Amino acid sequence: MKIGVVGGGQLGRMLGLAGLPLGFQFRFLEPAADCPAARLGEIIRAPYDDLDGLERFAQDLSFATYEFENVPAETAQWLSERLVLAPTARALAIAQDRIAEKTTFRDLAIPVQNFIGISSANEIDAAVRKVPLPAVLKTRRLGYDGKGQRVLRTNGDDAVTVRTAWNELGRVPCILESFVDFSAEVSMIAVRARAPGHGSVIAFYQLTQNEHRHGILWKSQAPAPCDRDGQLADAAQKYVRALLESLDYVGVIAVEFFVTPSGLVANEMAPRVHNSGHWTIDGAVTSQFENHLRAVGSMPLGSTECKGSSVMINLVGRAPITSRIMEISGAKLHLYGKGARTGRKLGHVTLTGPTAKTLEAATAELEKIVVWDV
Numbered sequence: 001m002k003i004g005v006v007g008g009g010q011l012g013r014m015l016g017l018a019g020l021p022l023g024f025q026f027r028f029l030e031p032a033a034d035c036p037a038a039r040l041g042e043i044i045r046a047p048y049d050d051l052d053g054l055e056r057f058a059q060d061l062s063f064a065t066y067e068f069e070n071v072p073a074e075t076a077q078w079l080s081e082r083l084v085l086a087p088t089a090r091a092l093a094i095a096q097d098r099i100a101e102k103t104t105f106r107d108l109a110i111p112v113q114n115f116i117g118i119s120s121a122n123e124i125d126a127a128v129r130k131v132p133l134p135a136v137l138k139t140r141r142l143g144y145d146g147k148g149q150r151v152l153r154t155n156g157d158d159a160v161t162v163r164t165a166w167n168e169l170g171r172v173p174c175i176l177e178s179f180v181d182f183s184a185e186v187s188m189i190a191v192r193a194r195a196p197g198h199g200s201v202i203a204f205y206q207l208t209q210n211e212h213r214h215g216i217l218w219k220s221q222a223p224a225p226c227d228r229d230g231q232l233a234d235a236a237q238k239y240v241r242a243l244l245e246s247l248d249y250v251g252v253i254a255v256e257f258f259v260t261p262s263g264l265v266a267n268e269m270a271p272r273v274h275n276s277g278h279w280t281i282d283g284a285v286t287s288q289f290e291n292h293l294r295a296v297g298s299m300p301l302g303s304t305e306c307k308g309s310s311v312m313i314n315l316v317g318r319a320p321i322t323s324r325i326m327e328i329s330g331a332k333l334h335l336y337g338k339g340a341r342t343g344r345k346l347g348h349v350t351l352t353g354p355t356a357k358t359l360e361a362a363t364a365e366l367e368k369i370v371v372w373d374v
């Protein structure tokens with residue numbers, strides 16, 4: 001079966017690495033030369049919205065997916081009219097717009113912080129009355145890894161503070177959301193597939209705890225150490241199940257939550273395989289990448305059971321000294337074939353062991369070796 005993937009970055013590469021042993025073939029739509037997925041399949045080198053490129057990409061394909069959420073809406077629509085696009089154009093549209101995303105959560109009784117949209121300067125006074133500072137101002141679209149956002153603390157005139165930040169963000173449509181005083185950040189990676197015959201199945205990975213540095217994911221741990229009694233995982237599963245069912249979703253999804261004294265607060269969703277699920281390559285029976293392909297290709301899902309505990313650390317900006325990482329017993333190194341550049345995700349390392357305790361020494365060693373350039 002040949003699967004088309006919009007985007008040829010590291011997520012496309014890891015989809016390819018997971019799918020080739022199962023007999024999947026790949027075609028990637030990617031404008032950049034020498035992308036991380038380049039050796040995993042055929043590359044259609046064209047902009048994501050180029051009609052001629054799309055024609056060549058879609059030819060003879062039955063199934064397509066994407067590896068980043070900023071796929072142009074018209075491209076998603078064009079593809080879904082010709083083949084099975086999973087996750088759907090609707091899921092993509094919701095994830096592209098922070099207001100639509102938070103409204104979807106709220107309508108499904110998934111807890112979210114207070115929020116309000118700001119599209120013009122004269123909406124700012126009313127916005128700060130509804131969402132007083134401290135708050136976070138984020139662009140509605142195209143934000144990633146902490147980019148396109150400002151944390152705003154109360155400091156005299158809140159409307160002036162918001163106006164200054166809104167100007168700095170380029171006077172584009174934004175969302176102002178209450179600052180959440182969280183004790184931890186977690187994500188739930190889940191997969192939904194159509195079951196043979198009728199109906200659907202949903203499988204969940206262990207709840208993952210995530211630590212960010214400079215707005216970029218530094219470390220993921222699964223199962224989440226902050227979830228001592230499993231209550232957070234139960235709540236996350238309930239919320240994500242409601243979301244998947246309501247969207248009639250197919251494929252892997254990641255939903256990120258803040259942990260607060262009153263429970264989980266949903267921050268955002270990614271309708272794709274996700275960095276906080278990279279540990280599943282080494283730490284779960286079936287990785288998020290393989291399960292995404294199985295779901296997209298209408299095949300049975302594999303077990304999401306985890307092999308004990310896992311820790312994943314990202315490699316960002318600076319090329320790592322690979323021999324030092326390889327010296328750490330059990331460390332699994334994944335490089336994405338990219339040149340070093342400030343702020344760029346170049347790879348990750350996973351440690352897996354029977355319990356979290358058994359990983360502590362190796363994690364401490366890894367944390368000393370990995371140096372970021374951000």
Ligand code: AMP
Nearest residue numbers: 136145146177178179180212215267268
């Ligand atoms: P996002 O782009 O929404 O994933 O935000 C990036 C990171 O900024 C999150 O992982 C949090 O660490 C932090 N952050 C985002 N929104 C808020 C918020 N409303 N309150 C506190 N921290 C936030």
